Amino acid sequence: MSTAIDRIEQLANQDYKYGFVTDVEADTIPKGLSEDVVRLISAKKEEPEWLLDWRLTAYRLWTSMTEPTWPNVEYDPIDYQAISYYSAPKQKPTLESMDEVDPEIRATFEKLGIPLEEQKMLAGVAVDAVFDSVSVATTFRDKLADLGIIFCSFSEAVREHPELVRKYVGTVVPYSDNFFAALNSAVFSDGSFAYIPKGVKCPMELSTYFRINAASTGQFERTLIVADEGASVSYLEGCTAPMRDENQLHAAVVELVALDDATIKYSTVQNWYPGDKDGKGGIYNFVTKRGTAAGRNSKITWTQVETGSAITWKYPGCILQGDNSVGEFYSVAVTNNRQQADTGTKMVHIGRNTRSTIISKGISAGHGQNTYRGLVRIGKGATDARNYSQCDSLLIGDRCGAHTFPYLEVRNTSSQVEHEASTSKIGEDQIFYCRQRGLSTEDAVNMIVSGFCKEVFRELPMEFAVEAQKLLGVSLEGSVG
Amino acid sequence: MLEITGLCAGVDGKEILRGIDLSVGPGEVHAIMGPNGSGKSTLAGVLAGRPEFDVTSGAIQYQGQDLLEMEPEDRAREGVFLAFQYPVEIPGVNNAYLLKAALNEVRKHRGEQELDAMDFMTLVKKQLGVLQMNADLLNRPVNDGFSGGEKKRNEILQMAVLEPKLAILDETDSGLDIDALKIVSNGVNTLRSPERSTIIVTHYQRLLNYIVPDVVHVLLGGRIVKSGGKDLALELEAKGYSWISGAAAEVRV
Ligand SMILES: Nc1ncnc2c1ncn2[C@@H]1O[C@H](COP(=O)(O)OP(=O)(O)O)[C@@H](O)[C@H]1O
Ligand SMILES: [Mg+2]
Numbered sequence: 001m002s003t004a005i006d007r008i009e010q011l012a013n014q015d016y017k018y019g020f021v022t023d024v025e026a027d028t029i030p031k032g033l034s035e036d037v038v039r040l041i042s043a044k045k046e047e048p049e050w051l052l053d054w055r056l057t058a059y060r061l062w063t064s065m066t067e068p069t070w071p072n073v074e075y076d077p078i079d080y081q082a083i084s085y086y087s088a089p090k091q092k093p094t095l096e097s098m099d100e101v102d103p104e105i106r107a108t109f110e111k112l113g114i115p116l117e118e119q120k121m122l123a124g125v126a127v128d129a130v131f132d133s134v135s136v137a138t139t140f141r142d143k144l145a146d147l148g149i150i151f152c153s154f155s156e157a158v159r160e161h162p163e164l165v166r167k168y169v170g171t172v173v174p175y176s177d178n179f180f181a182a183l184n185s186a187v188f189s190d191g192s193f194a195y196i197p198k199g200v201k202c203p204m205e206l207s208t209y210f211r212i213n214a215a216s217t218g219q220f221e222r223t224l225i226v227a228d229e230g231a232s233v234s235y236l237e238g239c240t241a242p243m244r245d246e247n248q249l250h251a252a253v254v255e256l257v258a259l260d261d262a263t264i265k266y267s268t269v270q271n272w273y274p275g276d277k278d279g280k281g282g283i284y285n286f287v288t289k290r291g292t293a294a295g296r297n298s299k300i301t302w303t304q305v306e307t308g309s310a311i312t313w314k315y316p317g318c319i320l321q322g323d324n325s326v327g328e329f330y331s332v333a334v335t336n337n338r339q340q341a342d343t344g345t346k347m348v349h350i351g352r353n354t355r356s357t358i359i360s361k362g363i364s365a366g367h368g369q370n371t372y373r374g375l376v377r378i379g380k381g382a383t384d385a386r387n388y389s390q391c392d393s394l395l396i397g398d399r400c401g402a403h404t405f406p407y408l409e410v411r412n413t414s415s416q417v418e419h420e421a422s423t424s425k426i427g428e429d430q431i432f433y434c435r436q437r438g439l440s441t442e443d444a445v446n447m448i449v450s451g452f453c454k455e456v457f458r459e460l461p462m463e464f465a466v467e468a469q470k471l472l473g474v475s476l477e478g479s480v481g
Numbered sequence: 482m483l484e485i486t487g488l489c490a491g492v493d494g495k496e497i498l499r500g501i502d503l504s505v506g507p508g509e510v511h512a513i514m515g516p517n518g519s520g521k522s523t524l525a526g527v528l529a530g531r532p533e534f535d536v537t538s539g540a541i542q543y544q545g546q547d548l549l550e551m552e553p554e555d556r557a558r559e560g561v562f563l564a565f566q567y568p569v570e571i572p573g574v575n576n577a578y579l580l581k582a583a584l585n586e587v588r589k590h591r592g593e594q595e596l597d598a599m600d601f602m603t604l605v606k607k608q609l610g611v612l613q614m615n616a617d618l619l620n621r622p623v624n625d626g627f628s629g630g631e632k633k634r635n636e637i638l639q640m641a642v643l644e645p646k647l648a649i650l651d652e653t654d655s656g657l658d659i660d661a662l663k664i665v666s667n668g669v670n671t672l673r674s675p676e677r678s679t680i681i682v683t684h685y686q687r688l689l690n691y692i693v694p695d696v697v698h699v700l701l702g703g704r705i706v707k708s709g710g711k712d713l714a715l716e717l718e719a720k721g722y723s724w725i726s727g728a729a730a731e732v733r734v
Contacts, residue, residue, distance in 0.1 A: 424572065428532070433569035433623075436529050437579065437639065438557040438586035447582065451573030451622070 028087040033080050035059060038186050041086050045155050045189070048162060058175035058185030065179045071342040072371040072403055073311050075247070075284065083218045083249060085187045140204065148197040151206055154222055157193035164195055168226055172255035172292045172319070180251040180313075181288045184220045188253065191221035196231035196262075205461055207236040218249040225255070227262035229295065234265040234461060247275075247310060252287045260295030260322065265303070267460055272308035277366070279338030282310025289316035290346070293325035293354075301328040302345065303459045310339060315373065317346030320354035320382075327356040330456040335368025335400070344374035344405075349382035349415070358389040361453050364400035371403040378415040385415040393423040394452050396445070424452075482507045482678045483528075483548075483647055488539035490527050497523045499703035501539070505647070508675040512689055512714060513682045515700035516722045521682045522566050524700070525651045528680075529563040530556050543647065557583075558590035560646030564636035564653045566682075571623035576635065577605070579623050584642055608641040612668050630661045637668040648672065649680045654688040666691030686718040699725050 029040060038059045042052040067078070144151050150161060157165050175185035192208040208223065227233055237254075250272060256264050266289075275282025285308075291300035302316040318327030329345035347356035362370040376387045393402030404421055426448050434444035450457070488501040497520045505511050515521055527534050528541070530553035541548040548556060571579070584604075585595040596604065609616055614634060624632050633653050640648055653665055669679060669692050681692060689697075689711060697713040698705045699722070707713065707725055717725070 427569070429569045430571050432531060432553065433565065433571070434579065434583075435553040436557050436563050436565075437583035437643070438554055438590070439579075439582055440554055443582070447574055447579065448571060451571070451575070454573065 028084050031082055031084045033083070033085060033187065037085055041187055041189060044086065044088075045158070047158060050166065051158060054170070054175070055186050058182050059187075061176055062179065062182035062186055065182055067179050071313050072369070072373075072405075073313065073340040073342050075311055075340075078247075078249060078284070080183075085218060085220070086189055088189075144202075144204075147200050147203070149200060149202055150193065150195040152193055154188070154191040154193045154224065157224070161193075161195070164226065165193065165224065168224055168255065168257055169222075170255075172257060172290050173253050173288050177288060180286045181253055184222060184251050184253045184288070187218075188220045188222040191223040191252070192225075193223070194225045194233065194235065196225075196227045196233045198228045199230040200228075201231070202233040205234050205236055207238070209238045218251065220250075221252045223252070223254040224257075225264060225266070226257045227259065227264050227298075229260045229262060231259075232263040232265075235267070236461065237266070237268045238271070247282055247284055249284045249286065250309075252289075254287070254289040254316075256289075256291030256300055258291065258293050258295060258298035258300055258325075261297045262295060263299045263301075264291060265301045266291070266316070267303040268305065269460075270304065270306045270308050270312070273310075274308050274337065274339050275310040277337045279310065279367075282339075283308065285309035285312045285314065287312075287314040289314065290319065291317070291327070292319040293322055293327060293351075294319075295322040295325070296351075297324045298322050299326040299328075301330070301459070303330040303456065304332070304343075305456070305460070306331070306333040306341060306343060309341075312339075312341040312343050314343045315346055315375075317348065317375075318356065319348045319350065320356065320385075321350045322354075323351040324353045325351055326354070328459075329356075329358045329360070329374075330459045331360045332363070332453045332456045333361070333370055333372075334363045335365070335370045337366040337368065339366075340369045340371075342371040342373055344372045346375040347377070347387060349376075349378045349385040349387070352381065352383045353385070354382055355386045356388075358387070358391070359455050360389075360391045361456055362391070362393045362402050363396070363449060363452070364393065364402050365396040366400060368400045369403070370401065371405065373405045373407075375407040375409070376417060377409040378412050378417065380411045382412050383414050385412065387415075387417045389417075389419045391419075391421045392452065393421075394449065395423065395425045482509075482544060483680075484540075484542040486540050488524075488527070488541065489537045490523060490534050490539075491537060492523075492533055492535065496537070497534075497703050498527065501700075501703075501705055503698065503705065505678045505680065507678055508673075509695045510669075510673065510679045510681065510692060512694040512697045512711075513680060513700050513705075514684065514686075514697060514714065514717060517684075519700045520703040521700055522651055523703075525563055525566075525649045525680070525682055528556075528647075528649055529553060529561060554586070558587050560587075562640050562643055562645030562648045564633075564640060564648065564650040566651040566653075566655070568624045568627075568632040568636055570625045570627075572625045574623050576621055576623045577602075577619040580605070580619075580639055580642055583639070587643055605638075605642055608638065611671055612638060612641055612664060614638060614664060629656045630658065633657060634661060634664060637665050641668055641672065644672070644677075646676065647678050647680070649682070651682045652684060653681075654683055654685065662688065662691065686714045689714045701725060 035056060038055050042055055141151060173181050175182045194206055196202050225235060256266060258264050270285065272283035272285055273281065293300050300318045304316065306312050316329060320327050327347050331343065333341045333343050335341045344360060345358055347358065358374055360372045362372055364370040370393065372391045374389060376389065378385045389406060391404050395402055402423055406419055408417060410417060426445060430448060431441055431444045435441060483505040485501050485503040488498055489496065490498040501524060513521055523534060527536060536549055581601045584601065588595055618631060618635050624635060627635065636653060654662055657665065666688065681694065694711055697709055697711060699707040
């Protein structure tokens with residue numbers, strides 16, 4: 001007897017459609033990690049002395065650290081000497097215009113639906129495209145520059161705006177924060193940088209699109225976004241990688257700083273290659289993302305839709321330092337086949353009258369394992385702080401798992417903290433009910449899953465929400481069980 | 482319209498239906514009565530294609546097609562509608578959204594243009610008027626937190642919007658107060674037409690005061706043991722099923 005859920009499982013395992021490899025000549029350094037490699041990366045990027053020193057300190061610290069074992073995920077030990085820490089497509093170091101981007105690379109981004117030519121772009125999105133270790137193109141820079149907004153690759157920011165980079169880098173995620181943050185600080189190659197000056201509301205979405213192409217390389221990007229007093233910005237991040245049999249490491253750091261009355265909205269649709277249905281290959285996505293709501297009335301919102309990666313280890317958090325500051329975390333995490341995710345957030349309330357909201361939706365299918373791990377800390381001085389957390393899990397089939405680890409530390413009695421959690425299952429009955437009304441099994445599952453995620457989807461910018469919804473459908477196809 | 486011959490079906494090797502013959506012509510309303518556990522819902526479920534039931538022998542022709550070969554969603558698109566005895570709750574999915582998706586599947590199948598949100602709402606409002614129902618259920622999650630009566634009303638609303646050719650109502654009257662019963666009957670009667678057929682599964686004669694059936698069947702132990710006109714329902718009410726069981730035993734001898 002074949003049941004609806006079996007049937008969805010049987011549906012051909014949808015190919016990961018971003019799994020192609022671009023044939024482009026690359027400058028890839030030999031595998032392995034040492035002080036010399038750190039020096040080499042820094043030299044290739046013609047970095048100032050202070051940054052090299054910073055990297056070296058991070059590297060030395062990293063060698064004394066051990067990989068965290070507390071996440072609820074399982075994987076074979078990573079051989080850090082078997083990874084190449086830098087790979088860049090060969091091209092002119094600085095581009096005069098978009099036309100100089102390598103046509104192969106340009107074609108890659110076109111294929112991914114990220115046209116780099118400005119005239120063809122969706123109005124209102126400026127893109128920084130990162131291919132392996134380097135940023136290859138940033139669109140709409142002139143228009144943004146007119147408003148005083150800086151949006152460029154991290155390397156370029158180091159060259160052109162060293163004072164800003166030096167002032168903020170590592171202030172939110174110090175290299176000592178954790179094992180992967182230290183590794184990233186030592187070897188990061190590129191990433192995006194954005195600075196929104198006082199009082200400026202960024203008129204378009206800023207977006208970075210990350211693409212891992214080369215084999216046996218890690219991607220270690222570093223992103224820094226600073227919204228000065230009264231500024232606001234909405235930033236989108238997307239990512240894909242080719243299908244490869246070996247696991248590839250992605251250890252990024254993202255730092256956000258919001259000063260008085262500033263707002264930063266950071267949205268991610270993470271679609272790194274998840275590995276095949278037996279768990280071979282796929283990206284290890286070990287990422288540290290944090291924002292400091294440093295100023296009064298500042299606000300930081302993280303929205304993430306995590307559908308890819310073999311393993312996800314990621315806790316975008318907010319340090320609510322300014323009085324009345326607000327932190328929000330909206331998350332959908334999908335694990336299908338053999339994917340594992342241990343994700344959640346940290347809300348650290350320091351200022352008075354700070355508020356945070358956590359909405360986490362975990363979807364597990366196949367043999368997927370999905371863990372929500374969240375910390376809410378209310379500090380001594382956080383008078384009248386409020387937190388509301390809601391963690392819902394949806395199971396599809398009975399071989400997957402959902403786990404919830406909420407941690408709560410309250411040091412101020414005037415605070416109010418609320419936590420709600422639920423676990424539900426897509427039932428054969430629900431699918432049959434929808435089919436009896438004329439819907440296909442796939443549409444029924446998509447409808448139920450979308451319904452489950454809608455509180456998160458409505459936080460995403462419009463086009464992204466549509467994209468995320470489609471992606472979710474694809475991620476669950478051929479697996480739901 | 483519907484021709485069931487020698488239908489045997491069960492679940493996990495357990496036989497429930499033991500040879501059903503039933504013929505429903507266009508425009509006819511058939512009532513199927515019988516005590517709890519006699520197999521009424523199983524019959525309804527087999528007609529709708531519920532996956533847990535295995536058909537072991539027999540055949541079902543629906544509008545000249547082999548119904549058993551069709552997927553549940555194709556049956557629905559071809560006009561088979563089941564009002565569930567226990568409508569299923571789907572938290573998070575908007576009731577109007579599901580209904581719109583369902584209607585558009587049916588329309589696509591018929592080669593008709595899909596309705597946009599505006600046209601859909603116009604249609605639904607019209608049907609709500611006919612049914613004398615209010616719109617309060619539309620913006621809630623499907624059956625989630627509905628009272629028993631609301632769930633049944635919602636099934637009838639779906640039926641009225643989808644305009645099926647063969648409607649199967651599985652104990653839609655159970656647990657309804659008299660006002661809700663009138664709404665449900667009103668819905669069925671409104672839909673009654675020479676092209677549409679209805680199978681009403683019920684326990685009680687009460688509903689048949691409002692919906693007058695052409696034929697009444699008694700299902701007992703997985704077999705139709707007696708068929709007759711609308712008066713059969715009254716007789717059953719007066720004498721109980723044991724009267725039939727006795728008679729059926731005699732027939733078998
Ligand atoms: N899914 C099932 N699994 C096991 N037994 C079932 C299942 N569905 C129905 N049955 C059994 O089949 C018999 C007929 O049930 P049903 O068709 O629901 O009767 P009715 O609707 O007439 O009350 C009952 O004995 C019931 O327990
Ligand atoms: Mg029943």
